[in-house]
Amino acid sequence: MERKHEVSKAVIQRLPRYYRNICELKAEGVQRISSRALAERMGLTASQIRQDFNCFGGFGQQGYGYNVEKLKDELGTILGLDAGRTAILLGAGNLGRALLNNFDFSASGFRLLCAFDANPELTGKSFGGYEVRSSDTLDAFLAEHKPDAVVLTIPRGNAPEIACDLVEHGVRGLWNFTGEDLHLEGLGIPVENVHLSDSMMTLCHLIGAQH
């Protein structure tokens, strides 16, 4: 498993989908799958899959299919799910709490350490087993624990300033739910901007495009 060259963002964004489908196949008891069968399941073409996997050295033998268990492990390693990354969550409002209570951070490669919120009434409370700490203690926490990523569930507004501040304190990636696109690629920091409204608007359009 060797990365041959710079891999495109489009391929990288398909990796979690591959991983998810392979996990489902494993849970279904499937031990081996052809690129054609995997393609059919995922609505892709077999050649697309082979091409994507070749970016990482390829995982199968021609005409023999992929070993599901092995593929799951290899994709997991490429994704860095076993790299022991850590994260904190900033903003324990409704959305933050929904994530704390429901989202399986460890399945996505992160050990969530705790949450922070500016509201003193939330300090010391726990959601989903994660403690909420005072924002006043954030800088000291960052210095001591050096989390890799921050989940930003604060309201939009001063998100760009907060993001830059976090990066200055050593944070290496942001999962951004503020609704405000953050672009820190110039600083070499990856950001995943989540816009739930985009998919709802897409749905709105597609409903209208029905015949």
Place this chain on the structure above:
Amino acid sequence: MERKHEVSKAVIQRLPRYYRNICELKAEGVQRISSRALAERMGLTASQIRQDFNCFGGFGQQGYGYNVEKLKDELGTILGLDAGRTAILLGAGNLGRALLNNFDFSASGFRLLCAFDANPELTGKSFGGYEVRSSDTLDAFLAEHKPDAVVLTIPRGNAPEIACDLVEHGVRGLWNFTGEDLHLEGLGIPVENVHLSDSMMTLCHLIGAQH
């Protein structure tokens, strides 16, 4: 504004991003913007933007730029935001409640009518001003009010059966948060499958790819 031919899914998925950026420009007081300036803001190329807009007949005059207000209205109409679509939410657990409390459905083109949950303790409660009703009354509600879309925030498991049942009752689109991919295109029903873990895993990979 006339749709020239079948528009690709990739273009359609960029429409909400265009709309979002144009709304921000309007809020910033910008009245006119060139495809080049819009491209820079969005990390696209000017020719990509012109090509996308041409799918809908184009909105600007060469060398003169786009009228922000007019573009906002036209994109909104294409998205169907003013078409008066309605939706209900199924599953008022943490995620469902986070959406009820926080998500601006009307800004995404839908009037949310109410929520449904199987848990009798939630019946009659309200979140974000939306009433939770008993799942037992769902079929009668669908027959009477014919909502266009359903927001699926039930746990995964029997999501495919429930989805098919909803479609049989006339639902025309699904916003699917169950974590289980639903494919109803065969029935002509659009589904937006939301997988939050995909973007967190992408972030996990990108953090590891930093130099």
